[in-house]
Amino acid sequence: MMSKSLLAAVSIATLSFSTASYSKEENDQWYLGGIFSKQDIHNRGREFDSIGVLGGYQYSSNISLETRLSFGLSNGYSSFYYHEITDKTFPYKEEINTQLSLLGKFSYPLSDSLTIYGLAGFSRSEFQIYMxxxxxxxxEFLSINQLEKKITEVGVTYGIGVEYEVTPEVTAFVDYQVYPDLKIVSRESNWNSLSVGVSYAF
Known part of the structure; x- marks a missing residue:
């Protein structure tokens, strides 16, 4: 597993290369796309899936500003809790509601079709907990009640990825991203994601 320090170093290196090779081009363009992510919460053994949309503006072949909005799929983490006193079973569930990211994207072309890039920015994620x-x-035991609790995590996110230009308009990509440490219930956990997606430039 890639460590946070190594990933941050690679992201900074990508930023340095892209900044050094920056040149303003006439074909600045907007782009839209779709993204699917598998998110891993370390120390808790949780995995979440999300699907969403992205949009951005490419200032040059090296620098873009991108926004991602994702929604959790229904297959979040779930389990059951048996309560001996009432002799009843109660559900426990964790799932992602929404996830919003604002990212700087710093690219370095390896060839006419293949590009590596670094990501750096901020994210806001909302979790729904059923407990x-x-x-x-x-x-003396009095009662047991089911609750819904929302947890919001805001912080710095960064990552690295690679994209392939299928056509001048269509690009496929895959990236690895680190999110702020997530605290659910009582302890903090490392949190990252692996994403794949497609974008269309216009």
Missing amino acids: TMQTYQND
């Missing part, structure tokens, strides 16, 4: 809360008084 139970027990109520006691003087060590």
Whole structure:
């Protein structure tokens, strides 16, 4: 698994190369696309899938500004909790509601069709947690209730990727991205994603 420090170093190196080779071109363009991500929450054994859209503006062959908006799919993490006192089983579930990222994209062409790039920016992710809360008084059990809780995580995100120009308008890409440490319930966990997608320039 690529460490955070190594990934950050590679991203900075990509930024340095792209900045050094920057030249303003006449074919600046907007682009739109779709993205699918598999997200891994370390230390908790959680995996989440999300699907979304992206849009951006390419200032040159080296620098772009990109926004990504994703929505969690229904196959988030889920389990069951058996409560001995009531002899009932209660569901527990974690899922991504929405995820919004604003990213600088810094590219370095390897050939006419193949490009590597670094990503750096900010993300805002909202999780939905379905859980139970027990109520006691003087060590005596009173009740158990099901709750819905929202957790919002905002912070710096960065990554690295590669893209292939299928046609002058259509590009396929894959990238690896690190998100801010996520705290669910009581402990923080490392969090990253592997994404694939396609974009269309116009």
